[in-house]
Amino acid sequence: MRLFDSYTREKKTFHPISTKEVGIYTCGPSVYAYSHIGNFRTYLFEDLLVRYLRYKGYSVRRVMNITDVEDKAIVQARIEGKSLEQGQRDKVRKFFSDFDELEMLRPNIIARASEHIPEMIKLIGKICSRGYCKKEKDGVYFNVKKFKKYGDLAHLKNRKYLGKMIHDDYAREGLWDFRLWKFWSPADGKTNWKSQFGMGRPGWHIECSAMAMKYLGETLDIHCGGSDNVYPHHENEIAQSESATGKKFANFWLHAKHLTIGKKKMSKRTGNVLYVKQLKKAGVPPKCLRFYLTSEKYRNSLDFTIEKFKSKVCNCEQTRKMVTRLKKNGGSGGGKVGERIAKKIIGGFEDAMDDDLNTKLAYRRIFRIMKDVEKLIKEKKLTKKDSLAIISAIEKIDDVLRVF
Ligand SMILES: [Zn+2]
Incomplete structure (x- = not known):
């Protein structure tokens, strides 16, 4: 690291x-x-x-x-x-x-x-x-x-x-x-x-x-x-x-x-500040705020506007939705495809985080993989075993990210 x-x-x-x-x-x-x-x-x-x-x-x-x-x-x-x-x-x-x-x-x-x-x-x-x-x-x-x-x-x-x-x-x-x-x-x-x-x-x-x-x-x-x-x-x-x-x-x-x-x-001195509770009341769940505030590399500055927030946070919601869909997946056999995807999720995440906690890259990789997963779900190509492997990979990295 x-x-x-x-x-x-x-x-x-x-x-x-x-x-x-x-x-x-x-x-x-x-x-x-x-x-x-x-x-x-x-x-x-x-x-x-x-x-x-x-x-x-x-x-x-x-x-x-x-x-x-x-x-x-x-x-x-x-x-x-x-x-x-x-x-x-x-x-x-x-x-x-x-x-x-x-x-x-x-x-x-x-x-x-x-x-x-x-x-x-x-x-x-x-x-x-x-x-x-x-x-x-x-x-x-x-x-x-x-x-x-x-x-x-x-x-x-x-x-x-x-x-x-x-x-x-x-x-x-x-x-x-x-x-x-x-x-x-x-x-x-x-x-x-x-x-x-x-x-x-x-x-x-x-x-x-x-x-x-x-x-x-x-x-x-x-x-x-x-x-x-x-x-x-x-x-x-x-x-x-x-x-x-x-x-x-x-x-x-x-x-x-x-x-x-x-x-x-954003600073107390200039008064242009936003608070967690204030945003929560305005419909910004803290989990989504956590995602937004960690979506850029920590050494880069990050700009907050509601528009930017909304456009970024939908990726995160999409992943959450996919996990819910995967949980409902049935079907016997398989497992190989799921294992391969799980490996890709974990590998991509660790490789990005090992490079000075590059969360931006980690998220980008996860979202790209989840797009493929969405396609596979639609084509009914994932069995229960496949789905469980993918869910467990997402849960593993979410122990760190806490956004899904
Ligand atoms: Zn100090």
């Missing part, structure tokens, strides 16, 4: 560090707002990765964080007049309700940032003891100049400062060092913890480094996320983790491209 590693920018054959278990860290949701289908496209690609690795016989441990301590969440809770926990409770509940609707396997470990503050403080201490910290009046910063590999993941040109990021971990213009620990300010209200650096709270980036290494060790097999996370979030995760351990943080970095709506990027 080959996967495209964003760090080296090439497809590499996947070998896990341990034969026992594959460790995958996937950046989870910020729960200051509800997650939209653009967010879920990334989680769906991660679900396919986990399911396909299991299909291939690997045991997988997937960790996903919930960013429940961060600037936007604190601001939002204040606007709503709620505590941080109250303000996020409903968003977390809805997130997992959509997660289940889209038939995604729950991660083995769901790690809330607020429950891992001691681990973060310890990690910051380690980074500082190795000389990578700078104390300023508003917090403890990571001294980027000291970490020579900074910019390798994002391939920053000449490692030039990219300008102030929107996230306020970059507190001042002209400074690309990012905050590991933020000192308490009145705007934080009750959100603060004691530490050897002073009262305050962790920066966003340190959360993932601390939780990933706690559950998966100092080097992960695979780290996933959306392409928006490459810089600065993942770049900073690498800087923090590798400066603390001196070891490579992740063997593979996988990034999913974003979803657009009418060719415009």
Whole structure:
């Protein structure tokens, strides 16, 4: 199986560090707002990765964080007049309700940032003891100049400062060092913890480094996320983790491209967002949405419009219809034709998925074969034995795809 590693920018054959278990860290949701289908496209690609690795016989441990301590969440809770926990409770509940609707396997470990503050403080201490910290009046910063590999993941040109990021971990213009620990300010209200650096709270980036290494060790097999996370979030995760351990943080970095709506990027900031429940009410079943959101290669961007959705999803319905027809098929003897078709279904699927999870090709092959199956059904050339072989092949690959 080959996967495209964003760090080296090439497809590499996947070998896990341990034969026992594959460790995958996937950046989870910020729960200051509800997650939209653009967010879920990334989680769906991660679900396919986990399911396909299991299909291939690997045991997988997937960790996903919930960013429940961060600037936007604190601001939002204040606007709503709620505590941080109250303000996020409903968003977390809805997130997992959509997660289940889209038939995604729950991660083995769901790690809330607020429950891992001691681990973060310890990690910051380690980074500082190795000389990578700078104390300023508003917090403890990571001294980027000291970490020579900074910019390798994002391939920053000449490692030039990219300008102030929107996230306020970059507190001042002209400074690309990012905050590991933020000192308490009145705007934080009750959100603060004691530490050897002073009262305050962790920066966003340190959360993932601390939780990933706690559950998966100092080097992960695979780290996933959306392409928006490459810089600065993942770049900073690498800087923090590798400066603390001196070891490579992740063997593979996988990034999913974003979803657009009418060719415009779907984002909370611009407001052009669609939600799973909203679409369900409008007659888009989550299973069909799952298909649509995985119908393109994860590294390509995908555009969502109702027209495009309808034209694509009919292929999927056609396959489902064929399976129902096959279940009714009788007749004795035969079996050879069915076996041959089943082999083709499985072979085509595995070959496509082994090539960096090429779902687009996998679907195309399945639909083409099912067209032939339809013809054979019409010509009454399939017996019960043939039909059962085809159904069992579809069911096998649907353990991964979950769309039929
Ligand atoms: Zn993260």
